[in-house]
Amino acid sequence: MSHGTLHINLKEVIMTNKIETIVNSENDISSDAEEFYRKYWSEIGEINEVSIARKRAIINKFFPSGLTNKKVLEIGVGGEGGLIHQLFKDNQVHGLDVSDSAISNCRRFGLAVTKANLDTDVIPFEDDYFDIVFAFEVFEHFCNPQHAIEEIRRVLKSSGNFICSIPSTYTYHWPRLFYPELFHLENYNEFLMINGFRPTHVNDWLMNNQYAVHSVPRDVSSWSWYWHAEKMGPSDAQGYFDYGIYFWEKRNEMGLRTKPIEAIDMFRKALEISPKNEQIRLFMAHATIYRFINNDQTEFPILLDEIYARLMDPLGENKLDYLARLLLMNLEANRLGFRIINEVDYETLKTKLSQASESGGILDEINREEKINSCLASHL
Secondary structure: OOOOOOOOOOOOOOOOOOOOOOOOOOOOOOOOOHHHOOOOEEOOEOOHHHHHHHHHHHHHHOOOOOOHHHOEEEOOOOOOOOOOHHHOOEEEEEEEOOHHHHHHHHHHHHOOOOEOOOOOOOOOOOOOOOOEEEOOOHHHHHHHHHHHHHHHHHHHHEEEEEEEEEOOOOOOOOOOOHHHHHHHHHHHHHHHOOOOOEEEEEEOEEEEOOOHHHOHHHHHOOOOOEEEEOOOOOOHHHHHHHHHHHHHHOOOOOOOOOOOHHHHHHHHHHHHHHHOOHHHHHHHHHOHHHHOOOOOHHHHHHHHHHHHHHHHHOOOOHHHHHHHHHHHHHHHHOOOOOOOOHHHHHHHHHHHHHOOOOOOOHHHHHHHHHHHHHHHHHHO
């Protein structure tokens, strides 16, 4: 069977003598994952043939050449043995789960599985150990997803693969209680980015939710959203800078930035890797205005002084970039209620910039920012 051709009818999954999850619980959903999921899986029966086919299709989708001699970890391996049930003969595999019933089943299948609650526990392996980490339909069960993603990143090798999925927004998966806004496509994608992954989103090509009977977009009818996310390397300054620009350019309908703090975090990581990169330092100086307005009185003034020093240095290079950034920073500061330079100096410097033959694109950007400020002022 080639990958991409399996279509699953959920009604066919419910069969007698097959391992299943509970559909109700005596316990309320809470941060006590160990208690809630203790008997989440039935401990009798066999793995559903549909589940086996789905596991094989997922492996073929993301690794069409197969997997051999890899160190593989699966988070939330579940009572049917997860993907490692299909991989353990040719790879070094390990599973983690918080459910006693899931672990009991997996050990019955001969799989190496450790009990762990990734809301609080560390993954019991050293840094940069695994080539691949799987986590399918588990993040919606975490009350501390940040701890979990940090642990996954820690044990994954540089450029290693994190393959994960979450129920789509339109799949009414039970239980899904914690951090509901995280489980929107763009939000989860950004969650992976901010934690040092290069994510590629893939719609579910195997299963459909209830909306599949209607003519709706694929994102609506997908049961799950999958991601193939590569761990960014420790020297990838450009990657972190690109992410910084991505978050920096996030704006609302009024032109106001919505994610400057996330941008600062990405610029900072890039700057730590490449401290002499002038472009990164300029964007970092600009973005730290958003720290300055909240009483961080150290970083922004130092970076601003560097810009002034470069502009005053008769031997300084790339002065056009520094001048343009100073003008843009002043417009940003005006937007937030203060000035870096007075109005007369601003006009003088803008005129000086306009006299440079290569300043057309920069001036367009400045004019756009001035228009945003003018529109905001008209609402006062």
